[in-house]
Amino acid sequence: xxxxxxxxxQISESDLVRLTQEARQEATPTFGKIIWREFKNxxxxxxxxxxxxxxxxxxxxxxxxxxxxxxxTTNIMDYYSKPFNKNFILGADSGGRSIAKQLIVGSxxxxxxxxxxxxxxxxxxxxxxxxxxxxxxxxDLVMQRVYDFMMILPMLMxxxxxxxxxxxxxxxxxTLILSVFYWMGTSxxxxxxxLAESQxxxxxxxxxxxxxxxxxxxxxxxxxISSLIIVDTTLSFAENIGVExxxxxxxxxxxxxxxxxxxxxxxxxxxxxxxxxxxxxxPAALEIIILCLAISYIGQAFxxxxxxxxx
Amino acid sequence: xxxxxxxxxxIMIPEIIILSxxxxxxxxxxxxxPFTGSINPKxxxxxxxxxxxxxxxxxxxxxxxxxxxxxxxxGDLGTSYEYQEPVTTLIAQRGMNTFxxxxxxxxxxxxxxxxxxxxxxxxxxxxxxxxxxxYTYITMSIPFFVVLVVGVWIFGYTLNWFPTSGSIASNANGxxxxxxxxxxxxxxxxxxxxxxxxxxxxxxxxxEVIDAKSSDYVKTARSKGxxxxxxxxxxxxxxxxxxxxxxxxxxxTGLLGGSIFTEMxxxxxxxxxxxxxxxxxxxxxxxxxxxxxxxxxxxLGTLLSDIILSIVDPRIRVE
Numbered sequence: 001x002x003x004x005x006x007x008x009x010q011i012s013e014s015d016l017v018r019l020t021q022e023a024r025q026e027a028t029p030t031f032g033k034i035i036w037r038e039f040k041n042x043x044x045x046x047x048x049x050x051x052x053x054x055x056x057x058x059x060x061x062x063x064x065x066x067x068x069x070x071x072x073t074t075n076i077m078d079y080y081s082k083p084f085n086k087n088f089i090l091g092a093d094s095g096g097r098s099i100a101k102q103l104i105v106g107s108x109x110x111x112x113x114x115x116x117x118x119x120x121x122x123x124x125x126x127x128x129x130x131x132x133x134x135x136x137x138x139x140d141l142v143m144q145r146v147y148d149f150m151m152i153l154p155m156l157m158x159x160x161x162x163x164x165x166x167x168x169x170x171x172x173x174x175t176l177i178l179s180v181f182y183w184m185g186t187s188x189x190x191x192x193x194x195l196a197e198s199q200x201x202x203x204x205x206x207x208x209x210x211x212x213x214x215x216x217x218x219x220x221x222x223x224x225i226s227s228l229i230i231v232d233t234t235l236s237f238a239e240n241i242g243v244e245x246x247x248x249x250x251x252x253x254x255x256x257x258x259x260x261x262x263x264x265x266x267x268x269x270x271x272x273x274x275x276x277x278x279x280x281x282x283p284a285a286l287e288i289i290i291l292c293l294a295i296s297y298i299g300q301a302f303x304x305x306x307x308x309x310x311x
Numbered sequence: 312x313x314x315x316x317x318x319x320x321x322i323m324i325p326e327i328i329i330l331s332x333x334x335x336x337x338x339x340x341x342x343x344x345p346f347t348g349s350i351n352p353k354x355x356x357x358x359x360x361x362x363x364x365x366x367x368x369x370x371x372x373x374x375x376x377x378x379x380x381x382x383x384x385x386g387d388l389g390t391s392y393e394y395q396e397p398v399t400t401l402i403a404q405r406g407m408n409t410f411x412x413x414x415x416x417x418x419x420x421x422x423x424x425x426x427x428x429x430x431x432x433x434x435x436x437x438x439x440x441x442x443x444x445x446y447t448y449i450t451m452s453i454p455f456f457v458v459l460v461v462g463v464w465i466f467g468y469t470l471n472w473f474p475t476s477g478s479i480a481s482n483a484n485g486x487x488x489x490x491x492x493x494x495x496x497x498x499x500x501x502x503x504x505x506x507x508x509x510x511x512x513x514x515x516x517x518x519e520v521i522d523a524k525s526s527d528y529v530k531t532a533r534s535k536g537x538x539x540x541x542x543x544x545x546x547x548x549x550x551x552x553x554x555x556x557x558x559x560x561x562x563x564t565g566l567l568g569g570s571i572f573t574e575m576x577x578x579x580x581x582x583x584x585x586x587x588x589x590x591x592x593x594x595x596x597x598x599x600x601x602x603x604x605x606x607x608x609x610x611l612g613t614l615l616s617d618i619i620l621s622i623v624d625p626r627i628r629v630e
Contacts, residue, residue, distance in 0.1 A: 145322070145326075153330070155568065157602050158337070164593075165341055242455070245454065245457075246454055250571070250587065269575075289457060292454060
């Protein structure tokens, strides 16, 4: 660092170190630091974070030890086994299948789809919003018309129709189909931020010095809106858990024989199940509620932290 | 003003065309043909071919698309294979049920959302504000279908306060008891839909109120000695009333999308349940008509909201 200073300046080595430290202290802290500070002060957010991460790791690892086809075979002797007995911690459903095991494998499937959906649709939405907002003009106009059209499309119905048309599909194709329909919220948010951001001086300076547009978008604007991206991605992750489980609940999500939190809740469609055999669906419903609340709370904490950092 | 509305209408035209093409492609991609199920099983395959030819199903796709559009404009959506009734009649019956439920939900949403938003905004940072924020955080986080299932379990099956299926009791006759029975069937789904659909209204109104509190016109009113209650009622609230009303158009999309879940959980015979049944019976004319109708209603809702908002706020008028 010292080498770059012209020799005419009279700053000594130790002064320079001291000044750098002072400058660092006065500069806005990095996003990672802000978040760390937020989570240190907000115990509930920290608990949520630990809970969500431990739970996701637990279901992914535990699901490896469960033989799904064997678990899904009907065993008439265990028909509606009551919960809290030694064979079935959470009881069994009408086919004598263990609810606890289905819950673990189902959570794994639902969470993995939600993660995949969040990664794909957010990436798409971020790129769409940044290109649309940065270039403006005709590009923006065309991209906005596509966005408008996607917004009027009856999403749920279209997804259900596509799922029924496609003869065979698995969780990967399902994630891809869903991703086509769930990027609009992100793209709108990012677009409006990038619109404002691209008016700023640093972008103009970069343009005049001949930096390529793509470099400005992805290397200069994107880091500046990274906190917004992190907050939005976390919140859409919470939302996306509801997307696949909702479809599976209606019977159009994961194919039969692949348990999901949604198919477990669908047990409640039977009036007898919903009251007498509550253990077949209630654990899955509670799990979704707690998981979504926790992830959403983490997102709120991120948002709180970034708002605080801007002040 | 009129220019804006006209431009907005012009934008709508390509959207409708693309929507109809998309629905047509989806309909063509569905397996099977419309006749196999509806004629005598002993019929010869050549007879089906004959029917297909007479009905123009062997025509080139653009001819078929054109025929379909012409029929559409004559109000002919085809016949349902499952119910053996014209689709228009079927949708008209079910549509009314969905409409009443959606209207009821929307009214309740405003009844709950407006006071909460104003109350939270005027008590910014205090306990009521925190409580309202906790409420919006909870309602926006939990997936709606889970809320419905848990709601019907608690209030329908366990507490027995509300009926759990249908749109009207079978023993209801006479105008009074019919209306009462219908109302009884939509209270729980409507209330759940409204309680979990206020987020946008509450958040918008809250930030509007907070912004307005420090704005010049409110300060002027205050310095003139207008009472706080009066300021909220006649100055702040009236200012944000139109944008709030404009949300109604956008929320049509959410209400229609939600109707599929609501009607599934409550076995409520509306368009959403009709759609799910049609999917299960592969009743293609009903499916395509409903997708087209839902898309069209979304379009109308958005159009309505955009026009109201462009009247209120000239900055967002379409150039």
